[in-house]
Amino acid sequence: MQESQASETTQKSIEVTIVSGILSAKIRPGTRLGENQLAALFGVSRTRVREAMMRLETRGIVHVSPRRGWFVVEPSAEDAIAVYEARRVVxxxxxxxxxxxxxEGRKALDAHLNEERNAMAAGDRQRLTYLMGDFHIRIAELSGNTIIVDILRDLTARTILISMLYQSEFHAAQSHEGHCRIFEAMQTGDFVRAAELSVEHLDEVEMGLDLTARPDPLSDLRKSLSLPPRTASSTFQPSDPKIPTTKEQ
Amino acid sequence: MQESQASETTQKSIEVTIVSGILSAKIRPGTRLGENQLAALFGVSRTRVREAMMRLETRGIVHVSPRRGWFVVEPSAEDAIAVYEARRVVxxxxxxxxxxxxxEGRKALDAHLNEERNAMAAGDRQRLTYLMGDFHIRIAELSGNTIIVDILRDLTARTILISMLYQSEFHAAQSHEGHCRIFEAMQTGDFVRAAELSVEHLDEVEMGLDLTARPDPLSDLRKSLSLPPRTASSTFQPSDPKIPTTKEQ
DNA sequence: CCTGGCTCTCTTGCATACAAGACAGGAAGC
DNA sequence: GCTTCCTGTCTTGTATGCAAGAGAGCCAGG
Known part of the structure; x- marks a missing residue:
């Protein structure tokens, strides 16, 4: 979203920028989020960056490795299962x-599904990833219950991180069809059916994961040696390359 | 639970102390949580207190009024409805x-229901409040899914704050019976029935609220005059009176 | 060539200092 | 007496400084 200079409303912009980056698959799991880097990027001191990181930590989006840094979470296979289960439940x-x-709701979902089709036609994979997650958030928004929306947004963010780790190929068409089926059931007023389809849909996506493929083939070894999680910063390509080789200080 | 001197593990103890205090109805909605007070209580600097407050804010437990202080949330009638809806959903x-x-799970719930009975017999209202909320958390724990447990814990905390604001009398026996019915359905393996009973139970409790009774009859006026929310610190009676008239500094 | 240890740098952890806003209370003017 | 303004105090907001831990890299010893 917006860059630095966002002073004044910088209050929560760090948080939303990072979450948005994850939701649109622009930030990979394991990405290192240095306090100094972010402070420079947003033109604030480390204090406020730390506040944002703490908030994101309670939301399950980042975690801190003491004295080593903040990292976007790399959900384990167990985490992945728990996240999908939580999503099914909610x-x-x-x-x-x-x-x-x-x-109004019907129109919103219909418009969304059209966006999905457009992104598929355009082959815009990042946008597609975002839309596939956003569909579920849109449904939550129909309820008007911000608590549930927030819960699902965070779970969706984690879902996307999971897919970046364990999903070899992206079955966009399949997901899109699942969404359409759910929408159809909702249109006929059969919400029980919609719920069942939703569970099936999430099962499908979960089954498409290769949870045996560890995110980092060496992670076991690394852990036993207490080495750093893969920084992956080399693969971090922000759309706006605001992070040059900023040799901070 | 434990007091100051909890150094070393103070990491998250501020957070859990406050949440525990709410879950056991020892901290009322609107209670002012001064950074200096808490810092003195826990023997740390304001920095760490602020971290805890930020986390609690993310969890919907406290909110900050700029330059005026941190307060335990006083859910509005709309908030209350949203919280109950979210709980029903989850x-x-x-x-x-x-x-x-x-x-194992059967034993855990059975033991819990016995505790409820004991607390009812003893007339221990604080403990009863805690147990009534904890029952639902225990159910979540059966799933082994910590994500859902955390979600429900925070929702339960808010529920208790709501009950302190809008619940004139405490129908402990009614709630206990509701729990027993849910447990019975679970024992017979009829989880669909258990879910229905759970919804009914939450509806019952919600219906027992007087949401027309505003938490503070003057809140409208206060807001328009931008006066402070009722501190309620005068009614704050911690079982362990560790917060004397600490005229901080 | 390999191994062990040392140091040097970079990171976060935490406390503190200062800035700025919000009230409360009192004094001055009407 | 009532209102208005002003000032003092108390609160959080934010930045900064210093401490401590974790690695990376180098150098010496085998």
């Missing part, structure tokens, strides 16, 4: 609790 | 996703 519970789909 | 979704009740 999303199915949400759909079952719905009573009707307003015309 | 808890019903969770129960529906369960396949079996292990013997």
């Amino acid at each position: 999303e199915a519970g949400l759909l079952r609790s719905m009573a009707l789909l307003t015309e | 808890e019903a979704g969770l129960l529906r996703s369960m396949a079996l009740l292990t013997e």
Whole structure:
């Protein structure tokens, strides 16, 4: 999103920038988020960067390795399973609790599915990743319950990190079809069916993961040697290359 | 729970102390949480207190009024409705996703219900409040999914704050019966029924609230005059009176 | 060539200092 | 008496400084 100079509203912009970056698959799991780097990027002191990191940590988006740095989480296979389970629970519970789909909501979802189709046609993979996750958030928004929206946003962010680690190929068409089916069920007012389809859809995506493929083939070894998690900063390509070879200080 | 001197593990003890205090109804909504007070209590600097506050803010437990202080949230009527809806979604979704009740789990819930009975017999209202909320957290723990446990813990904390604001009388027996019914359904393996009962139970509790009774009859006026939210510190009675009239510095 | 240890640098952890806003209380003017 | 303004105090907001830990790299010894 916006860059530095975002002073004044920098309050939470660090947080949203990073989450947005993850939701659109621009930031990879394991990316190192140096306090000094971010402080320079946003033109603030480390204090505020740390605040943002703490918030993101409680949201399960980043974690800190003492005296070594902040890193975007690299969910383990167990984490991945837990995240998908949590999503099934929340999303199915949400759909079952719905009573009707307003015309407004119908339009919003319809427009979203069109966006998915456009992105597929254009082959815009990053945008596609974002849209595939966003669909579920949009459904939550229909409920008007910001608590659930926030929960699902964070879970979706983790889902995307998981897919970057364990998903070899991206079955966009399959996901899109799943979304369409859910939408159809919702349109007919059959929310129980929509919930079931949602669970199936999430199962499908989860099954498409190769959870045996460890994110880093050497992670076992690294851990036993207490070496740093793969920084992956070399593969971090922000759309706006604001992080040059900033040899900080 | 433990007090100052908790150095070393002070890492997150501020957070858990406050959340525990809320879960056991020892800290009222609107309680002012001064950075200096907490810093003195825990024997750390404001920095770490602020970190804890930020985390709690992310979790929806406290909020900050700029340059005026941190306060335990006072959920509005709308917030209350949203919290109960979120709980219904998550808890019903969770129960529906369960396949079996292990013997271990059965014992845990059974023991818990006994504790409820004991607290009712003893008339220990604080403990009862804690147990009534904890029952739902225990169910989440059965799933072994820490994500869901954390979500429900925070929602339960907010629920207790809501009950302190809007619940005139405490229908402990009614809640206990609701829990027993849910447990019975789970024992028979009928998790769909358990989910339905759970929704009914939450509806019952929600209906027992008087959401027309504003937490502070003058809150509208206060807001328009941008006066401080009611501190309620005068009604704050920690079981361990560690916060005397600490005229900080 | 390999191994062990040393140092040097870079990172976060934490405390502190100072800035700035929000009230409270009192004094001055009407 | 009432209102208005002003000043003092207390709060959080933010930056900065210093300490301590973790590695990376180098050098010596085998």
